[in-house]
Amino acid sequence: MDQVYIRPSHLDDALEALNAYGDRAHILAGGTDLLVRMRHDGIYPEVILDLGALGELRKISRDGDDIHLGALVTHRQIEKDAMLAGEAGMLVSACHQVGSVQIRNSGTIGGNLANASPAGDAVLALYLLEAAVHLQSKHRDRWVPVGEFITAPGQTTRRADEIICGVRFKRLPPDAAVFFEKVGQRQAVTISKASAGGIVRISQGCFQECRLALGAVAPTIIRLPEVEAALAGSPVSPQVIDRAAALAAATCHPIDDIRSTVAYRRHLVQVLVHRGLAAMVASAQSA
Amino acid sequence: MTKEWQVRFRVNGNSVMVSVPPMTSLAEILRQQLGLTGTKIGCNNGECGACTVIMNGKAVASCLVLAPQVAGADIRTIEGVGGDKALHPIQQAFLDEGAVQCGYCTPGMVMSAVALLEENPNPGEAEVKDAISGNLCRCTGYQKIIRAIRHYAAGR
Numbered sequence: 001m002d003q004v005y006i007r008p009s010h011l012d013d014a015l016e017a018l019n020a021y022g023d024r025a026h027i028l029a030g031g032t033d034l035l036v037r038m039r040h041d042g043i044y045p046e047v048i049l050d051l052g053a054l055g056e057l058r059k060i061s062r063d064g065d066d067i068h069l070g071a072l073v074t075h076r077q078i079e080k081d082a083m084l085a086g087e088a089g090m091l092v093s094a095c096h097q098v099g100s101v102q103i104r105n106s107g108t109i110g111g112n113l114a115n116a117s118p119a120g121d122a123v124l125a126l127y128l129l130e131a132a133v134h135l136q137s138k139h140r141d142r143w144v145p146v147g148e149f150i151t152a153p154g155q156t157t158r159r160a161d162e163i164i165c166g167v168r169f170k171r172l173p174p175d176a177a178v179f180f181e182k183v184g185q186r187q188a189v190t191i192s193k194a195s196a197g198g199i200v201r202i203s204q205g206c207f208q209e210c211r212l213a214l215g216a217v218a219p220t221i222i223r224l225p226e227v228e229a230a231l232a233g234s235p236v237s238p239q240v241i242d243r244a245a246a247l248a249a250a251t252c253h254p255i256d257d258i259r260s261t262v263a264y265r266r267h268l269v270q271v272l273v274h275r276g277l278a279a280m281v282a283s284a285q286s287a
Numbered sequence: 288m289t290k291e292w293q294v295r296f297r298v299n300g301n302s303v304m305v306s307v308p309p310m311t312s313l314a315e316i317l318r319q320q321l322g323l324t325g326t327k328i329g330c331n332n333g334e335c336g337a338c339t340v341i342m343n344g345k346a347v348a349s350c351l352v353l354a355p356q357v358a359g360a361d362i363r364t365i366e367g368v369g370g371d372k373a374l375h376p377i378q379q380a381f382l383d384e385g386a387v388q389c390g391y392c393t394p395g396m397v398m399s400a401v402a403l404l405e406e407n408p409n410p411g412e413a414e415v416k417d418a419i420s421g422n423l424c425r426c427t428g429y430q431k432i433i434r435a436i437r438h439y440a441a442g443r
Contacts, residue, residue, distance in 0.1 A: 003309070003310065005292070005309035005310075005355060007355050007356075007358075028353070030351075031351045031352060031353065031356070032333055032348075032351055035312075035333070035350075035351045035353070036332055036333060036351070038310075039331060039332065040332065048309070050353070050355060050356065052355075052356050076345070099333075099421065100334075100336065100420050100421020100422075101346050101399065101402070101403075101417065101418055101420070101421055102333065102336060102339055102346050102347050102348040102399075102421045103333055103348065103351075103421060105342075105345040105346060105347050106333075106347050106348070106351060106352070188416075188417070188420035189334070189420050189421055
């Protein structure tokens with residue numbers, strides 16, 4: 001079967017094309033997932049809609065405390081942005097730990113969202129930031145919280161006629177301490193066996209706001225509402241951190257698969273949450 | 288219907304035009320249409336780095352770039368590094384350090400090093416390792432490669 005390849009220069013034309021082709025079209029952004037799936041998983045899209053010429057989706061912009069990342073913003077762009085390190089530090093470290101320089105120069109934040117992997121590194125940071133995903137179709141324009149956008153491995157609530165145009169979140173307050181760490185087969189260019197990230201604010205010796213998220217230990221990235229609630233208002237102490245890490249390990253639900261085992265992933269969650277909380281406490285107290 | 292795409296772009300400073308099916312990768316265009324076989328195809332999966340080229344100033348895996356995505360781009364390959372008369376100093380540094388074994392990863396390693404040094408003229412060891420983390424050397428000659436890049440940076 002012959003293939004149709006479309007590379008529109010304007011978003012309206014892209015939306016028009018998607019309206020016509022619907023789920024027959026595969027959307028191409030950075031190519032780091034789609035090309036691999038086409039070569040190795042036998043995916044043969046009837047229509048490829050290449051967003052690469054839509055320069056308007058390549059921008060990082062700010063409006064007051066709101067930060068907007070166009071869907072085609074690359075991991076490398078985020079990593080190198082002078083301001084994001086202070087505004088959303090764990091997003092920067094998560095992006096830095098994705099793949100290689102070559103992959104980060106191509107792979108986009110929109111693609112990371114669309115891929116909906118439970119091991120997505122940048123997406124984990126977006127869960128912590130409580131980001132909203134901007135979806136546009138010829139007829140609709142809507143924003144969906146990232147935690148509602150991704151529903152299962154590889155599954156999202158994107159409709160067949162919608163393009164992910166970007167993602168928006170609020171910059172973190174200056175007193176927020178942040179954390180992201182992943183563990184894979186090796187240190188670099190690796191997919192997470194488990195990953196963890198967090199944001200905490202400490203005031204008068206107590207945890208105030210606390211957000212924690214885990215990757216690769218559930219069908220989607222997860223936040224840890226029980227642990228966050230247990231920490232909020234608690235005094236900062238080694239015992240509190242121990243208990244939070246143990247609770248995180250008890251409440252996640254990892255699986256055995258090609259990359260790791262239930263037991264090891266649960267152990268990693270305990271270690272990563274413990275290490276992350278300790279690091280954020282140290283960073284908040286030295287600030 | 289799959290028609291051929293006319294793609295015009297620049298390679299090593301020269302304007303070129305190719306006519307290829309849209310699913311052709313940049314690595315295939317370079318090697319098969321333009322005869323620039325210094326760019327290697329290893330995994331064809333974006334993991335090994337043998338096909339690394341510099342596209343609009345950034346190191347990318349040319350096996351993961353499709354023909355239409357290259358339109359208007361500025362591509363640099365290993366053939367555009369150095370010249371007929373002399374090696375690029377980073378190539379000389381690889382030679383001086385013995386940083387080449389079988390040679391298959393070398394063009395990609397050099398391209399990653401060039402992209403790094405243009406962005407960051409004085410990288411530390413961690414930055415060098417990060418820059419070549421996407422380039423696999425199955426002869427495992429990493430130490431000499433890292434030393435070559437660091438010596439070149441330090442010696443400038």
